Amino acid sequence: MxxxxxxxxxxxxxxxxxxxxxxxxxxxxxxxxxxxxxxxxxxxxxxxxxxxxxxxxxxxxxxxxxxxxxxxxxxxxxxxxxxxxxxxxxxxxxxxxxxxxxxxxxxxxxxxxxxxxxxxxxxxxxxxxxxxRSEDRGGPRDYYWLLDKAGLPAPRKITDPKDINSLSIIKLHHAKKKLERGFFTAASYQEYREKSEALIKQGVIERENLEGARMEEYVIGPVFNLDFFYSPLEKEGEKVELIGVDWRFESSLDGHVRIPAAQQLTLNEAQKVPEYTVCGHNSATLRESLLENAFELAEKYVAAAKEYFSPGIIGPFCLQTCVDKDLKFFIYDVAPRIGGGTNVHMNVGHAYGNSLWRKNMSTGRRLAxxxxxxxxxxxxxxxxx
Missing domain, CATH: 3.40.50.20 (Rossmann fold)
Incomplete structure (x- = not known):
């Protein structure tokens, strides 16, 4: 270093x-x-x-x-x-x-x-x-390790595909689109085997990557990317700021959910399993009763990052979360830098950043x-x- x-x-x-x-x-x-x-x-x-x-x-x-x-x-x-x-x-x-x-x-x-x-x-x-480096899944001190040290909620990890007994997501790289995802879901070991073999045959994933994939229980609920900012320069106000919230459009997943169930059942083998390639973002807000919980996530992450990766977070970071039926947050990904969805807020800002700074405030502008x-x-x- x-x-x-x-x-x-x-x-x-x-x-x-x-x-x-x-x-x-x-x-x-x-x-x-x-x-x-x-x-x-x-x-x-x-x-x-x-x-x-x-x-x-x-x-x-x-x-x-x-x-x-x-x-x-x-x-x-x-x-x-x-x-x-x-x-x-x-x-x-x-x-x-x-x-x-x-x-x-x-x-x-x-x-x-x-x-x-x-x-x-x-x-x-x-x-x-x-x-x-903590963003690379599977390393000895990746963001899952840091979330655990911080006592932050993450989806339940599955270590053996034979233990899959509820809807789960298997995270690995795409075989051909090297910077994209070869994610798929399975609710049983049999489904895991059938889908993985089909995707290997289609060239979507590679067997050697499958063996080291991250497997976790799928949290059923909306996705919120919480775009935070931490200022080491601030002396009077809070150092942690919520600049905005965004969520993703994923291809071909979003195409699947727009198709009626009867038509989904007619898809051929290559079309059946959706891909999770991010192709766009949209803006969102949280109900106010969830804001305190969101800030608590950020504060714990900042404290753990400072303890284990001194000097810790500087500037923007993104906690990618799901909210379950009991309105509990689960962090499924962390970006220890400017997030991928902040373009949705450029120039116009976001409700939270704008209200905090009394002018249009995107993550890019807050960084500048x-x-x-x-x-x-x-x-x-x-x-x-």
Whole structure:
């Protein structure tokens, strides 16, 4: 792991009057960049050739003679043959020379190896570098381990498929879509065997991945992604903020639930088992009686992260939850960085963030506001790792 003091010393050599927000051009980059320009900061998106047009063309920033934003939100694009070319020395040097403060998203930690992120990426990250690996299921200190240490509720784990006796979900990677999910459900060992064999035959999952899959009881209820923010700079107000709530559109799962049951029964073998590929998000709110419980989840997670992954959470994080019939939360996934659904709140904000800050407040803007405050108060070293 790159020592934090090395990164803090690097920031000390930056021209912070010209600091830019950098991000991999994917995932939640538009929210990150939109929030940055709203807070008066310049932006840079690292893009892969052939996947750059949203950033280099359609949301390209145009500014007036005084530098004010007129249209778009992406000031510059670093166009690379592959995303992981960001690890080349000349590209990291360019980011350093441009005084870039880099915001890690899931695309960054997917296209660049976690070892490289931790040990070789010599650019200041706004957030917690040492927490990013916890997102990889199955590691010795993954987010399930941290949830257990924090005493937080998670779906019941199943260690042997023969023990499946209620609706359960099996989580593993897709065989062909390497960054997507090969999830499936089963309510019995027989169903598990039948579905897994069918999916292996269809090329959706691989047998070797199946053996290390996470299996857990399926929580029947609505899904809420709780988009929180933790500010190490705040002195007067609460350090934990609920910026927004979102939920997912998943293909082809959402297509299945729109089909009447009689038609579902006529689907062929390749169509029967839905896929859980996230393709969009929508906004949501919680009934107010659940808000206290939601904040309690966040406070416990922040405390455990600080204890086991010092300095702990910095900035945005997302607790992905289900709520059961008794209105109890279960955390089934954790993003220790900006969440994947925050684009739904960009520019317009969310009911919670807007009400708290009395202006349109998305996660991207809240992140940029923290950076701007750190710049103004000369405390950038406190928000980078």
């Amino acid at each position: 790159i020592e934090r003091k090395v990164i803090q010393e690097m920031v000390g050599d930056y021209d912070l009057s010209a600091a830019k927000i950098g991000v991999v051009g994917s995932h939640s980059a538009l929210d990150t960049c939109d929030g940055a320009v709203e807070e008066g900061l310049r932006t840079l998106a690292v893009c892969q050739n052939g996947r750059d047009s949203p950033y280099s063309r359609y949301f390209k920033a145009f500014r007036d003679a005084n530098g004010g934003i007129v249209r778009g939100m992406v000031d510059e694009v670093m166009l690379l043959p592959k995303f992981n070319d960001i690890m080349k020395q000349e590209n990291m040097k360019r980011l350093q020379d441009d005084s870039v403060l880099f915001v890690p998203n899931r695309s960054f930690t997917s296209y660049v190896s976690m070892d490289a992120v931790e040990n070789d990426f010599m650019v200041p990250l706004v957030g917690s570098r040492n927490l990013l 506001m923290e950076v701007r405050r750190a710049l103004e108060e000369k405390r950038v070293a406190e928000i980078v790792t």
